[in-house]
Amino acid sequence: MSSTQHFDIVFTGTGLSGLSTAIALLDQPELEHLSIALVDRDDKNKNDRTWCFWAQPDELRQMPPVVFRSWPHFQFHSPVHSEQLNTRGYTYNMVRGLDFYTWAKQTLAKYPNVVWINDTVQSVDETSGTVHLSDRSITGSWVLNSALTPFSVVPNYRKDDFVPPFSTNAAQPPAQTVHLLQHFKGWIIRTPKPVFEPDSVTFMDFRVEQGDDTRFVYVLPFSTTEALVEFTLFSPELLSGGAYVEALHDYIRTFLKIDHYDIVEEEFGIIPMSDYTFPNHTEGSRVIHIGTAGGFVKASSGYAFKRTQRRARAFAANWARHGRPDPSVMRSHWRYPAYDAVLLRVLNDKLLPAHQVFGYFFKNQGAYNVFRFLDEDTNFLQDLRAMSAVPIWPFVKGAFRFLWSKWRS
Numbered sequence: 001m002s003s004t005q006h007f008d009i010v011f012t013g014t015g016l017s018g019l020s021t022a023i024a025l026l027d028q029p030e031l032e033h034l035s036i037a038l039v040d041r042d043d044k045n046k047n048d049r050t051w052c053f054w055a056q057p058d059e060l061r062q063m064p065p066v067v068f069r070s071w072p073h074f075q076f077h078s079p080v081h082s083e084q085l086n087t088r089g090y091t092y093n094m095v096r097g098l099d100f101y102t103w104a105k106q107t108l109a110k111y112p113n114v115v116w117i118n119d120t121v122q123s124v125d126e127t128s129g130t131v132h133l134s135d136r137s138i139t140g141s142w143v144l145n146s147a148l149t150p151f152s153v154v155p156n157y158r159k160d161d162f163v164p165p166f167s168t169n170a171a172q173p174p175a176q177t178v179h180l181l182q183h184f185k186g187w188i189i190r191t192p193k194p195v196f197e198p199d200s201v202t203f204m205d206f207r208v209e210q211g212d213d214t215r216f217v218y219v220l221p222f223s224t225t226e227a228l229v230e231f232t233l234f235s236p237e238l239l240s241g242g243a244y245v246e247a248l249h250d251y252i253r254t255f256l257k258i259d260h261y262d263i264v265e266e267e268f269g270i271i272p273m274s275d276y277t278f279p280n281h282t283e284g285s286r287v288i289h290i291g292t293a294g295g296f297v298k299a300s301s302g303y304a305f306k307r308t309q310r311r312a313r314a315f316a317a318n319w320a321r322h323g324r325p326d327p328s329v330m331r332s333h334w335r336y337p338a339y340d341a342v343l344l345r346v347l348n349d350k351l352l353p354a355h356q357v358f359g360y361f362f363k364n365q366g367a368y369n370v371f372r373f374l375d376e377d378t379n380f381l382q383d384l385r386a387m388s389a390v391p392i393w394p395f396v397k398g399a400f401r402f403l404w405s406k407w408r409s
């Protein structure tokens with residue numbers, strides 16, 4: 001008779017949030033003895049994405065020590081206004097997925113109480129903490145899940161080459177929610193002549209044809225002759241394959257004024273931007289959802305890297321202090337999801353184009369205040385000040401539509 005193996009914690013999914021949370025927990029002397037199973041169907045040996053985030057120097061020191069590039073200067077362009085953002089110390093930083101996975105594996109290898117299981121999670125029983133794998137089951141006193149979401153967070157697009165394999169569940173997002181996709185195609189290009197300024201990123205260039213949605217380009221230079229150029233959209237649907245390529249070629253020719261270049265690498269990604277409140281825990285359940293599944297992705301921006309590090313550390317410190325996990329420390333204060341939801345309504349319902357929203361924010365508030373607001377590091381008065389940067393009526397309308405949808409759901 002085979003007995004079911006039991007662990008203090010089973011991580012279903014060992015991407016960004018799983019690995020970050022496992023390391024944060026084991027870093028606490030009170031928790032370093034916990035038996036942990038790390039389950040993923042992927043062996044995390046590929047550079048499957050890059051993560052960027054803005055950070056102050058003290059924040060950067062607390063990030064995983066695998067930052068590949070940091071840029072001190074940010075350029076912003078819209079059809080009506082361009083500026084070098086005054087970030088007052090914020091740098092823009094890039095971590096390559098593979099560097100992070102390699103570092104995480106090396107860090108976790110120091111713990112004999114950590115077991116890796118390369119398998120696909122079929123389902124999880126919330127009450128017993130049983131994780132059903134391909135041909136066996138294991139149990140956890142707690143299951144920290146980033147593999148399965150309540151619905152497919154990228155509806156209708158579940159092809160493996162497009163979508164992070166988020167869900168085994170084909171359900172659609174609940175009605176009454178705004179569910180945009182942030183989708184992007186990026187090329188690392190190499191030019192024969194020096195053309196890029198290596199210490200300056202183009203952080204949102206909205207001069208590209210806007211179509212019926214939000215479109216902009218990032219340019220992240222690695223040297224004078226090499227840069228990642230990324231065409232990004234916020235919209236409910238993906239474009240057909242050729243449209244990304246056309247837009248990239250066009251941007252490189254028209255705005256970067258580069259005629260000859262080689263494409264060294266390419267990436268494609270989709271991040272959900274949803275006003276659905278992903279519940280990270282329900283009473284009586286042994287499952288705590290983390291990462292995208294736990295609502296870590298900021299709905300109005302699609303950023304999650306820095307939030308994940310912060311939440312993982314706060315959760316671990318709290319668990320060590322109180323002797324039990326408290327999922328509530330990984331949630332935003334209620335007012336931030338409400339702001340995000342209103343901004344999503346404004347964009348989704350085309351009440352104000354994104355280039356104007358961000359243009360007004362940066363021009364009237366300054367990048368430093370905008371980054372603090374997006375990082376949820378502000379108090380209510382500072383929130384009001386940040387919101388005073390944009391025209392009021394589109395946002396009042398957006399707020400009413402959001403409240404109406406909540407009332408109807």
Ligand SMILES: Cc1cc2nc3c(=O)[nH]c(=O)nc-3n(C[C@H](O)[C@H](O)[C@H](O)COP(=O)(O)OP(=O)(O)OC[C@H]3O[C@@H](n4cnc5c(N)ncnc54)[C@H](O)[C@@H]3O)c2cc1C
Nearest residue numbers: 013015016017041051052120121147269291292303304305
């Ligand atoms: C291409 C891309 C680029 C991004 N860039 C940025 C960025 O620049 N800045 C930023 O802040 N955020 C970015 N994000 C958003 C966010 O930070 C990432 O999606 C982040 O990886 C989310 O972390 P996670 O742990 O929820 O998911 P993941 O890192 O995707 O981890 C989920 C894990 O679950 C595993 N899994 C899924 N299903 C199963 C199953 N059934 N059984 C076993 N294992 C399973 C997967 O293999 C994966 O390892 C990006 C997202 C993508 C897709």
